[in-house]
Amino acid sequence: MQETAQLIEGKVDWKGKTARKDKHGGTSTSLLVLGAFVFESMATMALAVNLVTYFVGVMHFDLSEAANQLTNYMGTSYIITLLIAFLADTYVGRFKAVLLSTTVEFLGLALLALQAHYPKLKPPLCRIFDPTSHCVKVGGANAALLFVALYLVGLGSGGVKAALPSHGADQFEDNDPKEARQKSSYFNWLLLSLCIGAAISLTFLVWIQDHKGWDWGFTISTIAMLFGIIVFAVGLPQYRIHVVNGSSALTEIVQVFVVAIRNRKLRLPADTNELYEISKDKEAAIIQSEFLPHTNIFRFLDKAAIIQTPESQGRISQWKLCTVTQVENVKILLNMVPIFCCTIIMTLCLAQLQTFSVQQGVTMDKTIANNFQIPPASLPIIPIMFLIIIIPLYDQIIVPFIRKFTGIPTGITHLQRIGVGLILSSLSMAVAAVVEVKRKRVAGDHGMLDAVPLRDPPIPISVFWLSFQYFIFGIADMFTYVGLLEFFYSQVPQDIKSMSSCFLWTSMSLGYFCSTILVKIVNAATKDVTRSGGWLGGNNFNRNHLNLFYWLLSLLSLLNFCIYLFVSTRYKYREERQEK
Numbered sequence: 336m337q338e339t340a341q342l343i344e345g346k347v348d349w350k351g352k353t354a355r356k357d358k359h360g361g362t363s364t365s366l367l368v369l370g371a372f373v374f375e376s377m378a379t380m381a382l383a384v385n386l387v388t389y390f391v392g393v394m395h396f397d398l399s400e401a402a403n404q405l406t407n408y409m410g411t412s413y414i415i416t417l418l419i420a421f422l423a424d425t426y427v428g429r430f431k432a433v434l435l436s437t438t439v440e441f442l443g444l445a446l447l448a449l450q451a452h453y454p455k456l457k458p459p460l461c462r463i464f465d466p467t468s469h470c471v472k473v474g475g476a477n478a479a480l481l482f483v484a485l486y487l488v489g490l491g492s493g494g495v496k497a498a499l500p501s502h503g504a505d506q507f508e509d510n511d512p513k514e515a516r517q518k519s520s521y522f523n524w525l526l527l528s529l530c531i532g533a534a535i536s537l538t539f540l541v542w543i544q545d546h547k548g549w550d551w552g553f554t555i556s557t558i559a560m561l562f563g564i565i566v567f568a569v570g571l572p573q574y575r576i577h578v579v580n581g582s583s584a585l586t587e588i589v590q591v592f593v594v595a596i597r598n599r600k601l602r603l604p605a606d607t608n609e610l611y612e613i614s615k616d617k618e619a620a621i622i623q624s625e626f627l628p629h630t631n632i633f634r635f636l637d638k639a640a641i642i643q644t645p646e647s648q649g650r651i652s653q654w655k656l657c658t659v660t661q662v663e664n665v666k667i668l669l670n671m672v673p674i675f676c677c678t679i680i681m682t683l684c685l686a687q688l689q690t691f692s693v694q695q696g697v698t699m700d701k702t703i704a705n706n707f708q709i710p711p712a713s714l715p716i717i718p719i720m721f722l723i724i725i726i727p728l729y730d731q732i733i734v735p736f737i738r739k740f741t742g743i744p745t746g747i748t749h750l751q752r753i754g755v756g757l758i759l760s761s762l763s764m765a766v767a768a769v770v771e772v773k774r775k776r777v778a779g780d781h782g783m784l785d786a787v788p789l790r791d792p793p794i795p796i797s798v799f800w801l802s803f804q805y806f807i808f809g810i811a812d813m814f815t816y817v818g819l820l821e822f823f824y825s826q827v828p829q830d831i832k833s834m835s836s837c838f839l840w841t842s843m844s845l846g847y848f849c850s851t852i853l854v855k856i857v858n859a860a861t862k863d864v865t866r867s868g869g870w871l872g873g874n875n876f877n878r879n880h881l882n883l884f885y886w887l888l889s890l891l892s893l894l895n896f897c898i899y900l901f902v903s904t905r906y907k908y909r910e911e912r913q914e915k
Contacts (some may be wrong), residue, residue, distance in 0.1 A: 343508060346575040354906035360506035362517050362577035367570035368503035369521075369528040374563030375437065376493050376532030378444060378556040379488065381540040383409065384689050384715055386699075389549060393451070394481065395458050395470040399854060399871055401689035401799050406847040409686070413844030416497035416837040421585060424834060429502040433567060436494025441560040443487030448553035450480050462790060493840070499567075500525055500836045504824060505577050519745050519821065523730040526817045530722045542714070545710045591657050591665040594639035601641050603634065610640040612659040627663035627821060630907070632670070636662050648748045667909050671900035673839055678753065680895045681760045681815055682846025684851065684888050688715070688808060690850075691871070691881055692767065692801055695774065697788045698876055699798040709798060715801040718809020724811065746853035750903040756815025757899055759807055761892035767804040768885035774800065775877060782894045784877040794877075826909050857884060 346354040354360065364872075386408070390401035423432035450456040456477050461470035473481060502526065508517035510822035544552030604610065607629045639657040653661075693714070701708040745752070755787075777796040778784050786794065816839065823835040858869030861880070865872065870880040 336653040343575060345578055346505065346898075347578055349571045349576065351576065354575040356508070359573055361514070362506075362521075363419070363505045364525075364570055365503050367523055367566055367573070368499060368506070369524055371433075371437070371563045371567035372495075372499060372525065372528040373532040374559045374566060374741070375440070375492070375499075375542070376529045377536045378440070378532075378534035378559040378563065379492050380529075380533040381544060381552065382558065384537065384693055384713075385541050385544055385710075387690050387693060389544075391694075393457060393549060394473040394861060396459060396472060398694060399858065402686075403851045405855060406686050406850045408485055408489055409689075410844045410847035410851070411486060412495070413847065414421065415490055415493035416840040417834070418836045419494040419500075420497040420834045423498040423501075423579075425579060425585075428497040428576065429505065430571070430574060431577050432494055432498035433502055434564070436491045436498065437564045437567065438491070438562065439490025440488055440495065441557060441564065443489075443491060444483050444553055444557040444560055446480065446484035446487065448550055448557055450477070450484060451548070451553050452550035455481060462787075462845055464664040469755075473904075496840050497837055499781075500576075500820060506575050516744055519734075522728050522817050522821050522824075523726055525811060525820070527723065527726045528909055530719045530726070532790065534719050534723065536718055537719065539712045541710045541713045544626075582724045587653070587657075587661050588665050588668065590653050591636055591639045591662050593654060594657050595636050595662075596653070598638040599635070601638055601639055601643075603641065605638070607659075609642065610637060610659050611642045611656055612640070613696075627660045627667075627909070629659050630663060630666060631908075633666045636665055667826055667828075670821070670906060671838070674750070674753070674822070674899075674906060675777055677757070677843055677895055677899040677902060678819060678839075679845045679849060680888075680892055681757060681811070682843040683850045684760045684764050684892060685808065685843075686847050686850035687764075687767070687885070687888065688805060690757075691876075691884075692804065693769065693878060695881070696798045696801055698786070698794050699800070700793045701798045704762075714798065714801050715805050715809070718806045718812070721806060722809055722813055725810075729813070745821065748908075749818050749825065750906060752818030753822065754815045754896070754899060756811040756813070756818065757892070757896045759811035759814070761889050761896060763804045763808040763811060764845060764885050764889035766807060767781045768882045768889060770800050770804060770887060771882040775882070778877045786877070787876065857887070 341355055343354045343359070346359070348354050348359055350538060383405075386405050387398075387401045390404055392397040393397060394405060414500050419432055419436065423429045456472045457478075458473050462468045499520075503521060504518055507514040507521065509515050509518070540552055540555060540655070543555060610629065612626075618709045637659075640662050642656065696714055701710070703709050734746035741747065772792065774796055775784075778786070779793045781795060781855065783791070783794050786792070819839045819842070823838040827835040829837075854871055858871050861870045862868055862872065865880060866878065870884050872879055
């Protein structure tokens with residue numbers, strides 16, 4: 336009996352046998368997942384902040400085009416998570432999906448290192464910021480190699496984001512109170528792992544890229560990715576592996592809409608107990624924890640569960656009759672859509688810190704002490720170092736303290752945590768606007784409005800002025816992005832847990848794509864009213880109007896937060912399983 340009690344339903348070990356709680360999973364096993372995430376973020380985080388410099392300085396793109404290329408790459412990397420998560424949940428399995436994705440990412444980084452090393456695979460050297468230079472932009476086969484390598488990295492990175500967080504969460508069971516608390520900590524430590532890898536990437540790797548060459552930088556990223564694969568694979572004997580059965584929860588979601596539309600002319604029964612549900616006695620048919628009670632929202636979907644021929648319930652196709660639980664899962668997802676939409680603009684703001692703010696830093700004084708200069712792309716290290724300190728404090732001290740008053744395992748609700756981050760992102764953009772005004776004022780006072788970055792002396796204002804906006808946004812990250820991961824994972828049906836993390840990544844993807852669109856719209860709308868050819872036109876930050884763009888983002892974020900307050904206060908959380 337003792338041994339049977341240790342078996343974990345729905346999870347197996349690497350040999351296909353039912354996983355045991357005393358031998359598989361838990362906090363110690365999740366550390367290997369977190370370790371792999373450290374190496375993956377170490378390998379790729381430098382790309383997110385320094386790739387614009389590579390596009391401009393090596394591949395000779397215009398500044399706004401380089402920013403758009405980066406946001407397109409980031410957006411694609413995040414949107415691909417949907418496809419990979421679907422495959423992971425339905426056919427491949429989360430462990431195999433992570434292993435395949437890290438291998439693809441390794442290959443892409445290796446190709447980037449190869450191109451950066453050989454001169455014939457990239458344009459001739461040229462001073463892109465010198466107005467008298469005539470630089471040749473990358474094209475032809477070399478451009479194809481660049482984008483193939485880059486999007487292989489994006490594909491692999493997307494796969495890791497899609498399956499790795501959920502695979503780590505699979506190491507814990509919701510119906511065990513101790514493991515439920517450990518899982519909440521796991522999501523906090525997931526962000527900490529990202530920060531540790533990012534801290535190494537934004538200091539060591541960025542310095543290597545800027546001072547030793549991009550080929551060295553990409554090579555070290557490739558090696559880090561290899562270590563990530565090894566660390567993740569080593570945990571195979573200890574993992575709890577989620578069982579995939581080839582059926583898709585996404586198919587069941589589509590079935591609800593199809594059947595509801597087919598039954599649109601039918602009248603709903605007065606008693607909701609007359610709607611179809613599998614007998615709770617049939618434990619082989621459905622796990623007890625996945626039974627959901629009927630709710631009175633989106634009533635039109637209830638028509639998918641109307642029983643027309645009672646005698647044929649057991650034989651009827653799911654494309655003609657759905658269960659109440661199936662319908663309620665769809666209602667939960669529809670309820671989450673407004674929350675999802677309200678988080679898109681935060682990534683739109685993040686995109687500016689990864690593109691324009693880095694290029695601001697290129698024009699400023701980067702000296703720290705004596706002759707040592709911090710690369711502009713390393714500026715995000717400031718909030719990341721803060722997060723490395725505050726995340727353990729938040730998880731081990733603040734959350735337990737707040738939990739005593741609220742009784743909530745996570746201290747505050749997921750939606751409250753998200754809201755804190757959203758308002759902080761608005762504040763971050765307002766601070767960025769103020770700092771940009773000061774930077775331009777100093778440039779004007781010293782007659783440096785037309786100074787050429789990297790050729791002329793920097794503007795006499797410390798690059799650390801940019802740290803304020805990074806610092807505030809870093810705290811916003813801790814609240815919103817981790818809150819979203821926990822929120823989506825806790826609310827979605829059991830069979831699409833990998834898809835849960837994709838709601839976050841898809842939100843980020845749309846934010847990056849919206850950034851590309853917004854930059855083009857703003858430039859087009861302001862082209863004829865500014866000498867620079869638009870608020871963000873040209874390569875001279877001292878002559879354009881980046882500060883106005885930041886103010887626009889701050890106001891949009893504030894409006895978005897107000898909408899979020901409206902929709903979040905009306906959201907009804909999914910009912911937790913009641914133990915009997």
